[in-house]
Amino acid sequence: MEIEKGQVALVTGASRGLGVEIARQLAQRGLDLVLAARSAAALDAVAADLRAASGRQVRTVATDLADLGALEALAEAAGPIDILVNNAGIEGAQAYDERSAAEIAQTIAVNLTGPMLLTRMVLPGMLTRGRGHIVNIASVAGLVAVPFNEPYSATKFGLVGFTRALRMTAQASGWPVSASAVCPGFIDGAGMFEALKQEFGVPAEGMGSAPLDQIGQAVVDAIEQDLPDVIVAQGDLRQAAAISILQPLAVEAASVGSPAAAMFQAVAAARRAVAERNHAG
Ligand SMILES: NC(=O)c1ccc[n+]([C@@H]2O[C@H](COP(=O)([O-])OP(=O)(O)OC[C@H]3O[C@@H](n4cnc5c(N)ncnc54)[C@H](OP(=O)(O)O)[C@@H]3O)[C@@H](O)[C@H]2O)c1
Incomplete structure (x- = not known):
């Protein structure tokens, strides 16, 4: 879809991290915005x-994407939109046998159920108006599984599968609407990987990380070129995604021994230590 001045984009998870950068680049392209996340301030x-920098209209709707009623209220408040960027997401590197049921359910709700339901809510309007594009911010973890991240990987694989299926339905049905999955590896400068670096001092080297500005450009490319998947990562991560289906054992062995696996294992251990301290205290 061609991006044109005055179109409206709804960006979730825009209170911090990658969502802010995506919103910034869309506003720069002349789009009006609706921003959603829980943190109203x-x-x-x-x-x-964004208003000061771009002169565009920017509205906000404080929303908990894990809440069906809040999702319905968001779709209603947003009004007609041309582009939906399902960006909000949560990670949580942790050993699977130490996770709570509530945390697993929350990850599924925010990372997968929320995007699927919001897409369902905005799709009829897009079809009626004759244009629309849905961008799901998945992850390389939705193409190549990462250890200590089962709920995260599962939801991101789900989001990639949802996007691919929706694209095919759109093509088979002749819809004027399409969808793309943007799959970042690790992004430097803002977002959850940057937060892990700050909080746990995990090393950034060898992770194939990419700079923040590539994420907004990836969203724009996905929409304008109608791309199925866009990988935002460098080096081995890109190759692992490409060969993971044909050579699963080789990729599994390389992934278990990768800097990313060591990083997530270290974060899981650090979180275990914090939980044990809190429990003891
Ligand atoms: N950063 C990376 O290196 C990286 C790599 C691969 C994939 N990704 C993906 O990129 C997307 C953005 O991540 P990020 O790095 O920007 O993470 P982040 O800095 O932690 O930001 C996450 C955003 O999601 C929102 N959010 C979380 N739970 C929510 C809920 N229940 N309801 C509504 N909003 C909620 C947060 O806002 P509130 O807390 O205010 O609600 C925040 O705006 C995610 O889908 C993530 O999986 C990121």
Whole structure:
């Protein structure tokens, strides 16, 4: 779909991290925005900055994407939209046998159920108006599984599968609407990987990380070129994604011994230590 001035994009998870950068690049392209996340004050601050920098209309809707009623209220408040960027997501590197049922359910709700339901809610309007594109921010972890991240990997594989199926339905049905999955590896400068670096001091080297500005460009490319998947990563990560289906054992062995696996294992151990301290205290 061609991006044109005055179109409206709804970006979830825009209170911090990658969502802010995606919103910034879409506003720069002349789009008006609706920003959603739970943190109302942070959303309003982002919106004020974007309005000042771009002169575009930027509205905010404080929303918990894990709540069906809140999703319905968001779709209603957003009004007609041309582009939906399902960006909000949560990670949680942790050993699977130490996870709570509530945390697993929350990851599925935010990372997969929310995007699927929001897409269902905005799709009829897009079809009626004759244009629309849905961008799901998945992950390389949705193409190549990562250890200590079962709920995250499962939801991101789900999001990639959802996107691919929806594209095919759109093509088979002749819809004027399409969808793309953007799959970042590790992004430097803002977002959850940057937060892990700050909080746990995990090393950034050898991770094939990419700079923040590539994420907004990937979203724009996905929409304008109608791409199925866009991988935002460098080096081995890209290759692992490509060969993981044909050579699963080789990729599994390389992934278990990778810097990313060591990083997630270290984060899981650090979180276990924090939980044990809290429990003891
Ligand atoms: N950063 C990376 O290196 C990287 C790599 C691969 C994939 N990704 C994907 O990129 C997307 C953005 O991640 P990020 O790095 O920007 O993470 P982040 O900095 O942690 O930001 C996550 C965003 O999601 C929102 N969010 C979380 N739970 C929510 C809920 N229940 N309801 C509504 N909003 C919620 C947060 O806002 P509130 O807390 O205010 O609700 C925040 O705006 C995610 O889907 C992530 O999986 C990131």
